[in-house]
Amino acid sequence: AQKVTQAQTEISVVEKEDVTLDCVYETRDTTYYLFWYKQPPSGELVFLIRRNSFDEQNEISGRYSWNFQKSTSSFNFTITASQVVDSAVYFCALSEATLGTSGTYKYIFGTGTRLKVLA
Amino acid sequence: DGGITQSPKYLFRKEGQNVTLSCEQNLNHDAMYWYRQDPGQGLRLIYYSQIVNDFQKGDIAEGYSVSREKKESFPLTVTSAQKNPTAFYLCASSIGQETDTQYFGPGTRLTVL
Numbered sequence: 468a469q470k471v472t473q474a475q476t477e478i479s480v481v482e483k484e485d486v487t488l489d490c491v492y493e494t495r496d497t498t499y500y501l502f503w504y505k506q507p508p509s510g511e512l513v514f515l516i517r518r519n520s521f522d523e524q525n526e527i528s529g530r531y532s533w534n535f536q537k538s539t540s541s542f543n544f545t546i547t548a549s550q551v552v553d554s555a556v557y558f559c560a561l562s563e564a565t566l567g568t569s570g571t572y573k574y575i576f577g578t579g580t581r582l583k584v585l586a
Numbered sequence: 587d588g589g590i591t592q593s594p595k596y597l598f599r600k601e602g603q604n605v606t607l608s609c610e611q612n613l614n615h616d617a618m619y620w621y622r623q624d625p626g627q628g629l630r631l632i633y634y635s636q637i638v639n640d641f642q643k644g645d646i647a648e649g650y651s652v653s654r655e656k657k658e659s660f661p662l663t664v665t666s667a668q669k670n671p672t673a674f675y676l677c678a679s680s681i682g683q684e685t686d687t688q689y690f691g692p693g694t695r696l697t698v699l
Contacts, residue, residue, distance in 0.1 A: 471628075500685050510674060512629075512690040558628060562685045574619075574688065576628035 469494050471561050473577035480549050481585050488544045488580045490559035496520075501535065501542045502560040506579070512558065518542065549584045556581045588613050590691035592677050597696045599671075607662045607694045609677035618660035619678040619688060622646060629676060635660055636682070664696065671698045 470493040480486045492501065503515040516526060518535055526533045530547045546553055562574040590611045599605045611618065617636045621629040631644030635654040649668025654660055660679075664671045676693045680686040 476626075502687065504690075510676075510693040510695070512676065512678075514687055514689060517687050574631065574685075578626065578628045 469561060469563060469575050471559055471575050471577035473557075473559055473580050475580045476578075477581040477583070479583040479585060482551060483548050485545060485547050486549050486582065486584075488546075488557050488559075488582065490542045490544065490577060492540050492542065492559070492561045494540075494561060494563055496563045498563070500562045502562070503533065503542075503544050504558045504560065506556040506558060508555070515544075546582075549582075551584050551586050554582060554584045590677060590679055590689060592675075592691040592694050594694060595692065597694055599696070599698050601698055602666045604663055604665050605671075605696065607664065607675055607677075607696070609660045609662065609691060610658055611660075611677075611679045611691075612658060613679055613689065614657075615679035615689075616657070616682045617680045617686070618654070619680075620644075620650070620652065620660070620662045621676045621678065623674040623676060623693075632662065632675075671696060 472491045475489055478486060499520045501518045504512040505515055506512050516533055523535050523537060532545045534543045556579045558579045559577045560574060593608045597605060619634040620632040622632055623629050630646050632646055632650050633641055633644055633652040635641035638654055638657050641652050641654050649665055651663045674693050674695050677691040678688040680688045
């Protein structure tokens with residue numbers, strides 16, 4: 468069954484520390500897509516990254532980096548030199564490129580990790 | 587500016603009343619979605635639409651209804667049949683297929699008194 472696990476419910480760090488948010492997924496498909504979204508206190512989900520299952524290259528965007536490892540079914544997100552503005556809930560999501568049992572595509576979200584960056 | 591708008595930001599209704607949440611997008615996206623978010627939980631799909639005049643039930647469609655008469659608009663009605671309607675509702679859209687990146691609106695927080 469398709470599943471996304473974000474085991475860290477809440478993380479607190481002091482500004483300028485590095486922090487890694489974990490995401491572990493389950494899927495039977497060979498073709499799938501992984502996403503990270505940021506939800507600041509305002510509530511809107513902000514898209515951060517999309518990665519397909521055939522691209523295992525790590526990605527870096529400014530202070531953000533992502534480590535995709537198919538061998539461990541993980542897609543972890545690291546923020547380097549965290550800032551107070553990074554405080555938010557971060558969601559990992561999985562979408563499979565094949566039809567689910569109900570005849571629909573599935574886009575499954577984890578339960579989110581709340582990151583608090585303290586000044 | 588292209589984007590997704592949801593209105594209102596906060597909505598209060600009495601128990602037993604139907605209420606309609608608005609979602610509009612000017613991204614020229616074909617697909618639109620409604621999600622519900624409860625505290626400490628991920629997003630759960632209520633309904634989605636991949637094309638005008640067509641929509642499909644998601645995982646928790648009971649007590650909700652939608653329409654898709656225009657490409658830009660995908661309103662969600664929370665009916666009195668929905669047992670626990672108080673939640674944060676998010677609308678999203680994508681270019682087409684559901685594996686495409688979904689972009690979200692600012693959300694509507696519905697409180698049923």
